[in-house]
Amino acid sequence: MTIRLGPNRYGKAECRLVTVVRDGPRHELTDLNVSTRLAGRLDATHLTGDNADVLPTDTQKNTVYAFARDGFAGIEEFGLRLARHFVTGPIDRAQVHVEAYGWRRLGGHTFARAGDEVRSATLTATAGQAWAVGGLHGLTLLNTTGSMFKGFPRDQYTTLPEADDRILATAVDARWRFATLDVDWNAAFAAIREGLVGAFTDTYSRSLQQTLYAMGERVLERVPEVAEVRLALPNRHHFLVDLSPFGLDNPDAVYVAADRPYGLIEGTVLRDDAPLPGLAWDLGAA
Numbered sequence: 478m479t480i481r482l483g484p485n486r487y488g489k490a491e492c493r494l495v496t497v498v499r500d501g502p503r504h505e506l507t508d509l510n511v512s513t514r515l516a517g518r519l520d521a522t523h524l525t526g527d528n529a530d531v532l533p534t535d536t537q538k539n540t541v542y543a544f545a546r547d548g549f550a551g552i553e554e555f556g557l558r559l560a561r562h563f564v565t566g567p568i569d570r571a572q573v574h575v576e577a578y579g580w581r582r583l584g585g586h587t588f589a590r591a592g593d594e595v596r597s598a599t600l601t602a603t604a605g606q607a608w609a610v611g612g613l614h615g616l617t618l619l620n621t622t623g624s625m626f627k628g629f630p631r632d633q634y635t636t637l638p639e640a641d642d643r644i645l646a647t648a649v650d651a652r653w654r655f656a657t658l659d660v661d662w663n664a665a666f667a668a669i670r671e672g673l674v675g676a677f678t679d680t681y682s683r684s685l686q687q688t689l690y691a692m693g694e695r696v697l698e699r700v701p702e703v704a705e706v707r708l709a710l711p712n713r714h715h716f717l718v719d720l721s722p723f724g725l726d727n728p729d730a731v732y733v734a735a736d737r738p739y740g741l742i743e744g745t746v747l748r749d750d751a752p753l754p755g756l757a758w759d760l761g762a763a
């Protein structure tokens with residue numbers, strides 16, 4: 478029997494980091510969660526415990542804080558700078574994942590945490606190349622009309638009535654791959670978010686699948702730097718309550734907001750001429 482070391486990587490997970498830019502009375506706040514992952518020639522530490530090639534995860538954490546000292550032009554730029562820094566010597570691949578929690582401004586120096594919405598960025602570097610993936614998670618959207626679901630096959634297990642007008646709700650989980658690193662990151666994020674929300678709002682939806690495609694398509698139409706959009710949209714079902722036991726009708730007024738189970742609609746929308754993803758999505762095996 479032969480046993481060998483398979484794919485491996487290591488890093489510091491979830492470095493929580495808040496930055497304040499104090500240019501005048503109007504302060505800027507960022508609230509981040511940064512994770513690092515390094516991979517390369519790391520056989521020795523696993524096989525013999527020789528740590529000569531192991532940059533401590535504690536050092537990685539300190540580097541994250543030090544690199545934040547002078548601010549950054551978007552979390553993508555911050556992650557890219559860090560990922561490139563970590564690629565040296567035996568480390569031939571590095572990935573930095575940054576999550577940014579939203580804060581709503583209440584005043585010059587006062588903020589309120591803004592819901593569950595999270596912006597993310599995953600930056601991957603090798604010695605010669607780098608890739609950027611952005612993301613938006615936990616943005617819950619709901620249309621009270623403009624959505625139907627009908628024409629589906631029926632068999633002996635089908636109970637779902639056809640819906641001409643239903644509530645459509647989802648919590649957007651989107652990631653997109655940039656074709657280039659020459660990007661105005663914050664402007665791109667704003668345009669992408671607007672594209673996702675705009676397409677959800679505007680699309681007369683015959684299925685959440687159709688809405689998913691429209692959302693990805695809108696991003697690709699509006700933001701030329703994006704090559705590919707991956708979406709996972711939970712269908713947050715809202716079922717009409719049967720009020721007939723109480724002698725009442727229900728003119729599309731009262732719904733149960735179901736928790737589980739939920740439909741999960743997933744899909745990728747991409748350009749025909751999208752460059753190959755390389756390590757953008759996955760740091761990969763050695």
Ligand SMILES: O=c1[nH]c(=O)c2[nH]c(=O)[nH]c2[nH]1
Pocket residue numbers: 626637683684685686712740
């Ligand atoms: O938009 C929808 N897509 C489905 O695939 C599906 N399946 C289901 O039960 N309801 C819905 N709604």
